[in-house]
Amino acid sequence: NAGVTQTPKFQVLKTGQSMTLQCAQDMNHEYMSWYRQDPGMGLRLIHYSVGAGITDQGEVPNGYNVSRSTTEDFPLRLLSAAPSQTSVYFCASSYGTGENTEAFFGQGTRLTVV
């Protein structure tokens, strides 16, 4: 069982470039989400999905797009990278919400925008 797999682990982008952060899970979880983690800010929710074809915005969605065409994959697209998007990005998945539903996190993608 691979769990939640994120690629790439590290990335450097120039301002204005676009890229896609990949996230895949093999646990057949319905719920998937993207967070960014910045010093002193904790984990902030960017976008989330409650199932294939269904996505919604979180706390900090501007500059990011998502889609969910399959249960397994939930890619995060940066449309035009800005230095403010320099962060560590985590993808998470869970079976659902409610009692005893654990969110499993990937290992993170460290993104630097120069």
Next chain:
Amino acid sequence: QKEVEQDPGPLSVPEGAIVSLNCTYSNSAFQYFMWYRQYSRKGPELLMYTYSSGNKEDGRFTAQVDKSSKYISLFIRDSQPSDSATYLCAVEGTYKYIFGTGTRLKVLA
């Protein structure tokens, strides 16, 4: 006001000490409360999960929720250097988790 507030630390304690980590939250509707542990350059991992008020114990770890004061606590007994990590509290909102900023803990050998 943030929905979940957590002192970022850092907190340094000697090995064997009892550690107390705390969070407050704003929305009384929250029912599920979690503590995640995050080692440096790794993703967070679930440590404790509590429903509603009360205590939950797992080995050296005790999670406590006081809904009347909207206060979440994690106690670590007999702390070890391997407990050095960032501890994040979280609450479960509608279809999402809301995290505190995390408290960085260092246990000195």
